[in-house]
Amino acid sequence: MKIGIPRALFYYEYYPFWKVFFEALGQQVVLSSSTNEALLKKGVALCVDDACLPIKSFHGHVADLADKVDAIFIPRIVSIEPQKYLCPKFLGLPDMIRNSIPKLPPLIDAELNLYKSKKGIKNHVIQIGDALNKNKTEVLRAYHKAASAQKKYKQFITTYKIAPCEILPDIDFKPPKQEESELHTASYPKVLLVGHHYNIYDTFLSMNLVAKLKRQHINLITTDMVSDSEIKKGAKKLTKDMFWTLGERSLGAAFYFLDKGELDGIIHVASFGCGPDSFVGELLERKIKRYYKIPFLYLTLDEHAAEAGFDTRLEAFLDVLEGRKVQ
Amino acid sequence: MKVTFPHMGNLYIVLESLFENLGTEVVVPPFCTKRTLELGVLHSPEFACLPLKINVGNFIEALENGADTIVMAGGIGPCRFGYYGEVEREILKDLGFDFKMVIVEPPKNNFLKLVSDIRVLTNRKQNSLKNIVKAAIIAWKKAILLDIADMKLSQIRPKEKIKGQTDKKYKEVIHKIKDIKKEAELDEYKAVMLETFDSIETIKDKTFPKIGIVGEIYTVLEPFVNLDIESELNSLGAEVYRSVYLTDWVRINLFPSFLKPKDYKEMLKLAEPYIKRFIGGHGQETVAQIASFAKNGFDGVIHLLPFTCMPEIVAKSAIPRVAKDYSIPVMTLVLDEHSAKAGVRTRLEAFIDMINQKKEMSEDNSYLSKIYHENSELDNKIVLSNK
Numbered sequence: 001m002k003i004g005i006p007r008a009l010f011y012y013e014y015y016p017f018w019k020v021f022f023e024a025l026g027q028q029v030v031l032s033s034s035t036n037e038a039l040l041k042k043g044v045a046l047c048v049d050d051a052c053l054p055i056k057s058f059h060g061h062v063a064d065l066a067d068k069v070d071a072i073f074i075p076r077i078v079s080i081e082p083q084k085y086l087c088p089k090f091l092g093l094p095d096m097i098r099n100s101i102p103k104l105p106p107l108i109d110a111e112l113n114l115y116k117s118k119k120g121i122k123n124h125v126i127q128i129g130d131a132l133n134k135n136k137t138e139v140l141r142a143y144h145k146a147a148s149a150q151k152k153y154k155q156f157i158t159t160y161k162i163a164p165c166e167i168l169p170d171i172d173f174k175p176p177k178q179e180e181s182e183l184h185t186a187s188y189p190k191v192l193l194v195g196h197h198y199n200i201y202d203t204f205l206s207m208n209l210v211a212k213l214k215r216q217h218i219n220l221i222t223t224d225m226v227s228d229s230e231i232k233k234g235a236k237k238l239t240k241d242m243f244w245t246l247g248e249r250s251l252g253a254a255f256y257f258l259d260k261g262e263l264d265g266i267i268h269v270a271s272f273g274c275g276p277d278s279f280v281g282e283l284l285e286r287k288i289k290r291y292y293k294i295p296f297l298y299l300t301l302d303e304h305a306a307e308a309g310f311d312t313r314l315e316a317f318l319d320v321l322e323g324r325k326v327q
Numbered sequence: 328m329k330v331t332f333p334h335m336g337n338l339y340i341v342l343e344s345l346f347e348n349l350g351t352e353v354v355v356p357p358f359c360t361k362r363t364l365e366l367g368v369l370h371s372p373e374f375a376c377l378p379l380k381i382n383v384g385n386f387i388e389a390l391e392n393g394a395d396t397i398v399m400a401g402g403i404g405p406c407r408f409g410y411y412g413e414v415e416r417e418i419l420k421d422l423g424f425d426f427k428m429v430i431v432e433p434p435k436n437n438f439l440k441l442v443s444d445i446r447v448l449t450n451r452k453q454n455s456l457k458n459i460v461k462a463a464i465i466a467w468k469k470a471i472l473l474d475i476a477d478m479k480l481s482q483i484r485p486k487e488k489i490k491g492q493t494d495k496k497y498k499e500v501i502h503k504i505k506d507i508k509k510e511a512e513l514d515e516y517k518a519v520m521l522e523t524f525d526s527i528e529t530i531k532d533k534t535f536p537k538i539g540i541v542g543e544i545y546t547v548l549e550p551f552v553n554l555d556i557e558s559e560l561n562s563l564g565a566e567v568y569r570s571v572y573l574t575d576w577v578r579i580n581l582f583p584s585f586l587k588p589k590d591y592k593e594m595l596k597l598a599e600p601y602i603k604r605f606i607g608g609h610g611q612e613t614v615a616q617i618a619s620f621a622k623n624g625f626d627g628v629i630h631l632l633p634f635t636c637m638p639e640i641v642a643k644s645a646i647p648r649v650a651k652d653y654s655i656p657v658m659t660l661v662l663d664e665h666s667a668k669a670g671v672r673t674r675l676e677a678f679i680d681m682i683n684q685k686k687e688m689s690e691d692n693s694y695l696s697k698i699y700h701e702n703s704e705l706d707n708k709i710v711l712s713n714k
Contacts, residue, residue: 088405095602099645243410
C-alpha cells in the first residue's frame, strides 16, 4: 500500500521514524512535493483563512497527495512529552483536514499523546498497526527499528549541527567532511535561529533562510541542534512551566546560550498570527532587551511575504553583527 | 493590599463581593473604554489575542488608580490563556509598575490549593476556612443571579413594548445584586428579580427569531469586546441566548470533572464527527453548541472569536459542515482591535434579514436552505478576505 506523508509540519522532526516504521511494515512511503507556489496557493484556498502559514501549507501538501496514494498519514499529535502540549491546531489537525478537503483517501490519524506518560507511543504505533491490519508483534518490531533510526537522526543533528533541510528526505546520514564541520565555523559570528522546525527548514516558506545564513558565514545553531538537557536547563529561567513543547524549546535553547554568553545574535522566525509564538517571542524579546542586550531579529512569515524585503532586513541584521564584531 | 482583576462582563461584581467579604480592599478597573483598548494594544504583542490586550489595558488603568496586587487565573494549556499572567506581568514590569501578581492555577484535583491561593490574597489572618467558604458561596450565588439577569435581558429586550424599559430594569437589578450583603437576602431576591423582569410589557402577537451565540468565552461574555452584540441583535428583533455564562466558565474550568453537569458531556458528543477530541479552549464546545442550538429550534448562530484564537480556528474549519448537516445559518465574527460597530451592524442586519426571509418562506424551505448554504459559504469567503 502507498502511504502518503505530507512534507510539512512534523515531517522535519519525525520523518526518519515514519519512513522506517512504514517500510518495516511492508508499506511504500510517498512524500508530497517540496513546498512550492502552486502547492501553497492550493493550501491557502482550501484552508480556513485564519490559520497560520504552516497549517495552510499542510493543506496544500495533503491535496498534493490526495490522488497519488492509498492512504495519507496525518497523526493527531496531542503531546510529544509528558505534561506538555502542542498548539491546539495540531490537536485538531485531522479534523481540520477532513472539514476542509473533500475527496480524500482514507486518513491514518492515530493519536500521539505522551501527556500522561511516554508509554503513549506504544498506543500510537499500535493504532497505526490496526489501521494497516498488522499484528502487534510485527508492529512492535517495526517500532523498535523506527525508534532507533529516530534516535540516530536526533543525535546526528545535535552532534554535527546540521539542519534537517540539509539532509532530509535522505535518512542515510553521513558525517560531514572536516572543513564543513563546526571546527571551521568557530570563528564566525554565532547566531541562534529560534523558530518551529516546520517553518525554518521549509526552504520555500522560510525563503531559504538557513542556506542564506550559512552562505554569509554564520555559525548557525537552531533550536533542534540543542540537546534536551540543555533546553531543560535553559527553561529553568522561566517563572512558570511552559506548556508547549516547541515554545519551551525556543525559550530553553535561547536562555541556555544567552546565559553562557556565547551568542552574537538571535533570529526569531514566526508565522503570521502564530498563537504560541506571540507569547514566546514577546517573553524572549523583553528578556533580551532587559538583561542581555544582543541583536535580535524578528521575522514573520506569511503567504504574502516578499523575498526582497525579507533579505534587506536580514542583511541589516548581519551588518549589525559585523559592526559589533569590529568594535 | 489593594487587589484588582481583569474585566469580563459582570465578573467584577462577583470578585468584588468575594474579596470584600474576606476583608481585602478592591480596586475595580475602570470599565473598558477606547483608552483601555488603546493602552492594551500599544503594550501587548501584536499577535496576542484580544482578551490579553484588554487585560493589559484593565491592569494599567487599575494600577493607575492605586491597585497594587493583580489576581489572574492560570491554566495548563494548550490554549494561550494559561500563559496570560506570565506575559502580562513582564509587560507591566517593563512599564515600571510596582505590583504583585497572584496567578490562581485551576485546582483540577486539588481544591485546597485554590483555598490557599485565595488565602494569600486576604489581609486578615483570622480568615478561617469557614469564612472563605461563606464568602465563596455569596459570590457564587451572586454569579448565578447575574447570569439569570443576563439571560432575561437578551430574551425580553427585543419584545418590550416600551423601548428602553428592559435595560432600565436590568440596571436596577444589577445594582441590587451588587448591594446585597447577606446570603439569605440573595436567596429571597431571586423571586423579586424574576418578577421585575416578568412585569415588563411585551409584544405577544409576533414571533421573534432566536439566535444563539457561541465561541471563545471572553468574547462571548465581554460586551465591550463583542461590540455589544446581544444588544445589537435585540434591536434587530432577535432573541439571544448564549452558549456560556459566567457560572459555566467556573463549572468547566474550576470544578473537578466528576462535578461537571452530565448534559454538558452529552452535548460535547455532538462535536465528535467534526472535532474528535478536546483541543483546548472552547473549540469543541463551539461546534457542539451549534448543533445543540440547531436541535433546539434556533434560527441562527453567531460564532465569536478573537483574531488568531487557535482553538476557535479549528472550530471554524468545522462550521460549514455542521451548519450544513444541521441546516442552521452560522455567521463567524472575528474580533480584534480594528473591529468597528458599523461594519458589524451591517453584517448582523443582513444575517437577520436572511433569517426572517427564510422563516417567512418556510414552505419552500428545502430549496431556500440550499441557496442559503451556497451563499453563506461565498459570503464567508468574501467577508474574511476583506479582513
